[in-house]
Amino acid sequence: MAGRTPKNTVQDWIEAAQRTLVDEGIAGLKVDRLANRLGVTRGGFYHNFKDRDEFFEQIIRHWENSCRFLPDDPPPPRPGDAIEWLDRTIGRLIESDGYDYRFDLAVREWARADKRAEWAVERADRERLDTLQKFFEAIGCDKEHAAIRARVFYYHQIGYYAIGVRQSIAERRRNAELYMDILCGEEELKAARAAAAKGRKARAA
Template sequence: MSSEGSAGTLRRRTKPPTSSSNRTSSRLSREDWINAAKTMLVESGIDGVKVDLLAKRMNVTRGSFYWHFEDRDALLDALLHLWEASNTEPMLAAIKAAGARGDREDFDATVGRLWIDETEFDPAFDSAIRDWARTDPDVAEAVHRIDDIRVAAFAEMFKSYGFTGDEAEVRGRIIYYHQVGYYTLGIRESSAERKRLGALYDKVLLY
């Protein structure tokens, strides 16, 4: 990940800035900047995640940014960590719950709900990270690692349903790749429609 301009030479401030404009901008938290970067990534891609553009969008000076981050790379690292936490931990919890009793009937209320509601899992964020990974080897490595973790979790779920070895692994891949493909193709259906088709998807993917 490359730094923006000469930002890498700037250091974190050791005391609050004194100008009125900087006092206003310093009220922005680290999370505010990360969330703004997330929004920009989804809307404009990684090339849009630049300090100047973010500051302009939030109507603040660059000083607020350098209060919280050493440089743009630090922001990009934080953005990637946000994705790993916010889009993976809820999914892993849902997958674990789906396999807790070894009953396929639990899938819709756990993983199915996660994918349909999209409140704990942000598909647009996931797709934006994948787009970024195409141009950044470090991000690509992170995406591959997280994909492996997610697939492994699904494989364990299928083991709880009675499948073993390669069959559990392949089924884990299929159900995960199916959902990633759904997002990548930009398919948009209403929650009602997705729920209506859910039983058919379950029949194909779970049995």
């Protein structure tokens, strides 16, 4: 019937694509397969997207906007505030709160065969590393040291997901402080934590 409201929205298609990409990889992102998954015809796809290129671009944009490895706010410049930012970051990663590592890894695999995905991954990696470098500078590392620390932290965390380490949330929380001492530098973190404790005490006074 003319003027009929389509059953599925752009967001429905994008979310189905995300699930399929995680489960099956890029080979699963076929229009017919996604239409079957959503219970609609191919016409539903072309109601929402001009072609597969536009569809793929929107999936990549969705990944960039939704799969956030770090908080959207930058690390504060003072050591005590920066360490609280790091604690919040670690909590997000452990709880997968705002960061879906399976989606992240699926897009990285896609990037091996698609330049658009490759460029998006490169942009995301630069943004994440730049932000982490600012954190390390905030807790007292010089610029060169901060850049290397950022890489060590980031590559470790991505590698943790890539090799499929299996730990409970409780176990990850128990180990988090020791990991941070090793990855971030025990002396720098100790000084930053002392500054954070001093700041909390001053605010409570």
